[in-house]
Amino acid sequence: MQPVEIKPSVYWVGAVDWDIRDFHGYLTPRGTTYNAYLITGGKNVLVDTVKQTHFGEMLSRIGQLVDPGRIDCIVANHVEMDHSGSLPLLLEIAPRAEVITSPQGEKGLSRHYKKDWPFKTVKTGETLDLGGRTLQFFHVPMVHWPDSMVTYLAEEKLLLSNDAFGQHIADSRRFDSEVGWDILREEAAKYYANIVMPYGENVKKALAALSGLEIEVIAPSHGMIWRRYLPEIFSCYRKWSGYQADQKAVIVYDTMWGSTRKIARALQEGLEEAGIPVSMRSLKDNHISTVMPDVLEAKAVLIGSPTLNNGLFSTVGAFLTYLKGLRPRQKIGFAFGSYGWGGQAVKEIEEVMNALGWRRPLTGINIQYLPGAEELARVKETGKKLGEIILQEN
Numbered sequence: 001m002q003p004v005e006i007k008p009s010v011y012w013v014g015a016v017d018w019d020i021r022d023f024h025g026y027l028t029p030r031g032t033t034y035n036a037y038l039i040t041g042g043k044n045v046l047v048d049t050v051k052q053t054h055f056g057e058m059l060s061r062i063g064q065l066v067d068p069g070r071i072d073c074i075v076a077n078h079v080e081m082d083h084s085g086s087l088p089l090l091l092e093i094a095p096r097a098e099v100i101t102s103p104q105g106e107k108g109l110s111r112h113y114k115k116d117w118p119f120k121t122v123k124t125g126e127t128l129d130l131g132g133r134t135l136q137f138f139h140v141p142m143v144h145w146p147d148s149m150v151t152y153l154a155e156e157k158l159l160l161s162n163d164a165f166g167q168h169i170a171d172s173r174r175f176d177s178e179v180g181w182d183i184l185r186e187e188a189a190k191y192y193a194n195i196v197m198p199y200g201e202n203v204k205k206a207l208a209a210l211s212g213l214e215i216e217v218i219a220p221s222h223g224m225i226w227r228r229y230l231p232e233i234f235s236c237y238r239k240w241s242g243y244q245a246d247q248k249a250v251i252v253y254d255t256m257w258g259s260t261r262k263i264a265r266a267l268q269e270g271l272e273e274a275g276i277p278v279s280m281r282s283l284k285d286n287h288i289s290t291v292m293p294d295v296l297e298a299k300a301v302l303i304g305s306p307t308l309n310n311g312l313f314s315t316v317g318a319f320l321t322y323l324k325g326l327r328p329r330q331k332i333g334f335a336f337g338s339y340g341w342g343g344q345a346v347k348e349i350e351e352v353m354n355a356l357g358w359r360r361p362l363t364g365i366n367i368q369y370l371p372g373a374e375e376l377a378r379v380k381e382t383g384k385k386l387g388e389i390i391l392q393e394n
């Protein structure tokens with residue numbers, strides 16, 4: 001339970017959650033961390049706390065550096081409880097510590113914890129002199145909550161970015177270079193797709209607001225600290241927030257008696273014949289949160305459902321609800337399905353695609369009972385046509 005110095009007199013004092021596998025509905029097979037950072041020298045400032053379940057672990061790390069009762073300020077960059085959860089316990093030990101937060105942060109923390117804490121709200125760009133070093137606060141609203149804020153330590157070129165640039169990885173190591181780009185990119189994409197994707201425009205604004213800062217290290221509130229792969233992760237955030245996608249497709253579907261799967265496979269063959277890489281994501285075998293990185297990065301999203309009781313198959317219905325919340329943009333959509341009687345599922349999928357503003361250059365496919373050989377050949381041809389359309393996209 002050692003603290004880790006990440007810059008002179010700036011320490012990681014967070015906690016590692018090795019066991020969490022479901023983070024409010026998002027599967028986290030690698031676990032996660034709740035990163036809190038203690039700045040010492042001059043004032044003792046703690047930037048963010050940890051989930052309440054991990055308070056003891058954070059307190060132990062802080063206690064190896066300073067008397068926790070002598071913390072002068074706690075910066076609450078974000079209200080969500082994985083970062084604010086230890087505030088009530090810590091403020092019992094350090095009752096005079098000021099809680100520095102955005103105006104929205106004060107509202108959220110007051111509403112949630114119902115405590116009369118010594119708040120100090122800060123405007124965006126406002127600074128705090130630590131006695132030789134300076135903290136600066138930037139509001140980044142809706143990245144990903146209204147209260148979201150990041151904190152910059154100018155002299156160390158260190159950005160404490162809270163949820164932005166996070167990844168859900170539990171590890172004994174703290175720095176990006178120790179884990180490697182492939183795992184980091186995979187987890188950062190999954191995190192962006194499931195947490196940040198609806199707020200691309202806000203991410204763009206935040207990147208622009210921070211573009212004038214010299215940044216050597218980004219220390220987020222989940223996962224590894226970025227210092228080697230900064231250009232790579234900035235490039236990914238620019239791509240994702242610009243809703244740019246690759247010339248590939250993801251086929252998300254479920255099947256009842258195997259017909260919708262046959263259609264999915266025929267579409268896959270056609271797309272591949274056109275030269276488009278395809279990810280096949282059966283909702284029987286893939287959790288909705290693990291499908292979202294494919295949706296984030298694919299130009300075309302094909303969604304298939306059997307009709308059950310005049311509507312969507314329930315797994316596809318759940319996926320569409322999740323998708324509507326995460327609002328991926330600028331996709332080519334294609335709906336397909338099968339039915340015995342009724343046949344409403346394809347229309348319901350198309351309605352969601354329309355609501356998301358996706359282009360649907362080809363009419364969906366809806367086949368009664370089992371698709372025959374000729375029908376499957378036509379489906380494959382449709383897949384190929386869709387592939388050719390994807391190839392024409394920049």
Ligand code: FEO
Binds near residue numbers: 082083144163
């Ligand atoms: Fe990591 Fe929005 O909380």
